[in-house]
Amino acid sequence: MGFKPIKHKSKIVKVHKALVTPDFNNKTVLVRDHWDYVEMWLQKEKKKEALMYWRQAESFYKASVAIPETASPLTLYYCFLNATKALLTVKNIAFVENHGASGTIQDGDTNLKNEEIKFHANGILSSLCGYFGEPCNNDVYSLKDLLYNLPYIHRCFNLTFPTGYPEIYIPIVNPHFVIMNNSHKAWFYAELSGNYANQHTLNKIKSSGFEKDIGIDNRFVIRKKKRFNWYKSGANKTQNVENLTNYHKTLRKDIQYIHGVETLWYVKRKDSNKCIPRHPLTIMLASMHRLSELARYEPTVIFRHFELKQNWLLSEFIKGAGIEFVDKIACEITNQNLMTPAVRTVK
Structure with a gap:
């Protein structure tokens, strides 16, 4: 057979x-700078409003590189927020001008499981969930569970929390x-x-x-x-x-x-009760929103998080979130496979 x-x-x-509308008719695009490529693409497609959001996102991204990890979630979040607005604008998806997420701290010790994020039914996060076909009905997740559901820090998560969270x-x-x-x-x-x-x-x-x-x-x-x-x-x-x-x-x-x-x-995997059936972009946007709240309103709390055993996990999440988010949303905006070119060694 x-x-x-x-x-x-x-x-x-x-x-x-790209998940929603991948372009299978064109070749993979090799790009050294996602920001430049998407900007040129938006200009070519005459997407002026989306271009404004994209440029604003890049400005916040560059600002995040120059400040410490206890403060950079604030600028990274606004980078993600504006990049998401660019995507929604390109796709002609209406959105309500609010965040669509809120965070609270449960009683107890400073711990990632006590940091909770609510996905509201309206707002930027809700519209992004809708783009991926995900429900957004005031669901509440712990920051710990959200981070568990991100592939780029999953090994780090398993090493930080070796029990109770199987490899997924x-x-x-x-x-x-x-x-x-x-x-x-x-x-x-x-x-x-x-x-x-x-x-x-x-x-x-x-x-x-x-x-x-x-x-x-x-x-x-x-x-x-x-x-x-x-x-x-x-x-x-x-x-x-x-x-x-x-x-x-x-x-x-x-x-x-x-x-x-x-x-x-x-x-x-889907067989763990800690699995959250959401796209990494919605998870990253919600997670960074909570950390940005802490950086802005409760800096003593975010400093305490970095004094505990999850400091490496938080550091890896914050350091890697920028390029992971931008790569994924750039592919969704352009519908293209964007890849970083490999450097060949000449002998």
């Missing part, structure tokens, strides 16, 4: 970094789409490697609709049970990209990445 990779415009179709991000390699020979049925394909290439790992992600390809012996290949139609010829071929886009949108809710010269992809 067998299968082979799907090709579109002579290239193997891989998982896209399973690394995968070679994620792409394949089609069965002599058929129009296609599906998602990826490989588990190293210590993760076993049935125990597969059991953790079965609830997300993954299964092992038992026809492959020399690699531990996983695939989505759900299929989509990809036509090699005929009138239905014009539907291919639309079919792929719809399938990909659902898939990407289970597949997340860490930005870098090489994109690192992960399957997110």
Whole structure:
């Protein structure tokens, strides 16, 4: 029977970094500066209002680099807020001019689990949730649980809190789409490697609709049970990209990445009661909002957080949030796969 990779415009179709409206017709774009590239894109598309928000976001980002971690959440949050407004404006999504989030401190010791964030039904955060198809009905989460659900600091989180929070991000390699020979049925394909290439790992992600390809012996290949139609010829071929886009949108809710010269992809487990089914952008915006409140109104509290065992986790979140947020939202704004070019060593 067998299968082979799907090709579109002579290239193997891989998982896209944009979730909602990924552009599968164009090549990956190599950019050294996301700010410059998106600014040029917005100018080309004549998105003047979004361009204003984007430039404001960049100004706040640059300001955050020059101040300490106990203060930078304030400028980073306004960077995220304005970048989100740029996205919503480009997508013609109406938004109410308020934050859409609020934070409170529960009684007890200074602790990440006592910092709570409420997702309001209206506001910028709510509109961003709506963009990703997420509900926003006054849900309340602890800052600790929100940080647990971010892939780029997940290893740091597990080392900081080694008990009670199982690993929920399973690394995968070679994620792409394949089609069965002599058929129009296609599906998602990826490989588990190293210590993760076993049935125990597969059991953790079965609830997300993954299964092992038992026809492959020399690699531990996983695939989505759900299929989509990809036509090699005929009138239905014009539907291919639309079919792929719809399938990909659902898939990407289970597949997340860490930005870098090489994109690192992960399957997110659903079988932990600490899993929050939200996009990293909404989680980062809400988390940074709470830290910005502390930096602005209760600086003694944020200083205490940095005196405790979670100081490394908070530091990694704040230091990495800027580029992670900007990369993800830039891909959503432009619908493109944006990658940082690798530097080749000349011998």
